Amino acid sequence: MTQTVLLAGATGMLGGRIARHLLDRPDARLRLLVRGGAAAGRRAALGRLLDRGAEVVEGDLADRASLDRATRGIDVIVSAVQGGPDVIVDGQVVLAEAGKRNGARRILPSDFALDLFEATPGEHAMFDMRRTADERIAATGLEHVHVLQGAFMEMFGPGMGTFDHDAGVVSFWGDGTRPIETTSVEDTARMAARVALDRGAASGKFAFAGDRVSILDATRVVEARTGRRFERRSLGSEADLRAAMAEAASDRSNPFKAVMLAYQLYMLNGQTALSDLQNHRYPDVELEGFARFAARALPRAPA
Ligand SMILES: NC(=O)c1ccc[n+]([C@@H]2O[C@H](COP(=O)([O-])OP(=O)(O)OC[C@H]3O[C@@H](n4cnc5c(N)ncnc54)[C@H](OP(=O)(O)O)[C@@H]3O)[C@@H](O)[C@H]2O)c1
Numbered sequence: 001m002t003q004t005v006l007l008a009g010a011t012g013m014l015g016g017r018i019a020r021h022l023l024d025r026p027d028a029r030l031r032l033l034v035r036g037g038a039a040a041g042r043r044a045a046l047g048r049l050l051d052r053g054a055e056v057v058e059g060d061l062a063d064r065a066s067l068d069r070a071t072r073g074i075d076v077i078v079s080a081v082q083g084g085p086d087v088i089v090d091g092q093v094v095l096a097e098a099g100k101r102n103g104a105r106r107i108l109p110s111d112f113a114l115d116l117f118e119a120t121p122g123e124h125a126m127f128d129m130r131r132t133a134d135e136r137i138a139a140t141g142l143e144h145v146h147v148l149q150g151a152f153m154e155m156f157g158p159g160m161g162t163f164d165h166d167a168g169v170v171s172f173w174g175d176g177t178r179p180i181e182t183t184s185v186e187d188t189a190r191m192a193a194r195v196a197l198d199r200g201a202a203s204g205k206f207a208f209a210g211d212r213v214s215i216l217d218a219t220r221v222v223e224a225r226t227g228r229r230f231e232r233r234s235l236g237s238e239a240d241l242r243a244a245m246a247e248a249a250s251d252r253s254n255p256f257k258a259v260m261l262a263y264q265l266y267m268l269n270g271q272t273a274l275s276d277l278q279n280h281r282y283p284d285v286e287l288e289g290f291a292r293f294a295a296r297a298l299p300r301a302p303a
Contacts, residue, residue: 001027003075003197006104008033008061008095010054014112015080016045017189022078023052028197030054033061033070033095061091067098074099076196077107077142088129089136096137096144106143108196109134112188114150114181114272117205123245124262125255127272138203145195148207148274149188150181151267153293156218163222163230170230173241174268176216181209181274184297187287194282207274210287218290225294227301241265 005022009015010032022028034046036058050056059066061081071077077099081087088110096107111134116127138144156162163170170176183191187210195201213221219230235241241264248258266272279287288296 002029003027004029004031004073005076005078005196006031006033006057006070006074006099007078007080009080009082009110010034010046010049012080012082014185014189014192016049017186018078018080018192019049019054021190021193022196023049023054025193025197028193031070031074032056033059033066035060061087061095064094064098067095068102071095071098071102071104074102074104075106077104078192078196079108079110080112080192081110085129085132089133092133093136093140096140096142100140100142104142106145106196107137108145108147108192109137111146111148112192113148114266115148115205115207115274116272117146118272119266120271124259124266126259126262127266143203145201145203146205147188147192147195148205149183149191150209150274151183151263152188153182153184153210153288153290154297156182156222156290162215163219165226165228168228168230169233170215170219170222171233171235172215172268173235173264174238175234176219176232177214178268178270179212179214179217180267180270181207181212181277182290183208183210184288184293187285190285191282191287194285198281205276206278208277208279208281208287209274210293211290213290221291221294222298225291225298225301238265238268241268 005028010019022030032054034056057070059070092109111130116130119127195206245261248261
């Protein structure tokens with residue numbers, strides 16, 4: 001039976017991919033909630049989705065009337081938005097409420113993380129926002145499925161902080177041996193599209209991971225692929241990291257730093273590790289491991 005999905009965030013990195021995977025499904029119709037003010041380049045990417053049959057409703061999570069228009073006739077809402085509390089908490093809750101009012105059955109909020117429900121309140125602003133939103137979304141009575149896939153594998157790529165490919169340095173807190181769950185953006189989108197339409201998926205966490213690798217494991221894979229040797233550089237212990245977090249929290253000039261350190265904390269101490277992985281729920285989906293990701297995404301070692 002065909003289900004109609006409303007996707008918020010289709011102009012974004014993850015949302016655009018979820019849209020493609022939903023359009024690949026014969027049992028889905030797709031409607032996109034798109035802001036009028038979306039950057040021209042981002043809107044241009046929508047053209048390909050429209051050519052494949054997606055419908056657009058112009059709207060904004062800050063505009064309740066637009067959410068009523070967008071959610072009419074919708075079965076499932078998928079949110080892949082990004083932003084501050086106005087978007088992640090207030091916006092997503094208003095979206096869920098509109099969905100409930102207009103007969104939607106289910107929502108997948110924009111979680112896409114490690115197990116943010118295991119985080120200590122006050123330690124990780126991004127996880128706190130999502131947990132707050134998720135509690136309020138659950139209270140609407142909609143089915144609510146939380147897609148949790150760990151860190152995107154792309155976070156280990158060039159320009160993403162952990163690996164400095166120019167300087168040949170990999171930096172991490174602790175000793176680099178704690179394995180964390182990681183999944184490519186593409187596989188996350190593929191699984192999100194499947195679980196959105198999966199009537200048997202229960203409310204609650206839906207966790208999966210393409211791989212479980214430590215930073216040192218990942219370094220060996222990156223070295224084998226690129227033919228480069230990376231200097232391993234520990235930035236300090238968990239106590240040092242917590243001291244850096246406290247300092248960053250009082251530095252209003254760069255809020256991004258505190259957020260990045262909070263992600264590092266949970267990668268180091270394993271508190272938000274994923275459990276009950278549902279990697280094999282869809283037998284035709286084979287999640288890419290880190291070595292295969294590196295072979296696809298990183299430059300090959302010179303011959
Ligand atoms: N686990 C990981 O390693 C990891 C890494 C990165 C991201 N993520 C998660 O993945 C999710 C998506 O992130 P992303 O990087 O793909 O985001 P992104 O590229 O920044 O895209 C955000 C999307 O949200 C839309 N949006 C923002 N505010 C909106 C509003 N008020 N009304 C309607 N739409 C709005 C944007 O539309 P416009 O085009 O109009 O701005 C855009 O389509 C987030 O939950 C993020 O935390 C996880």
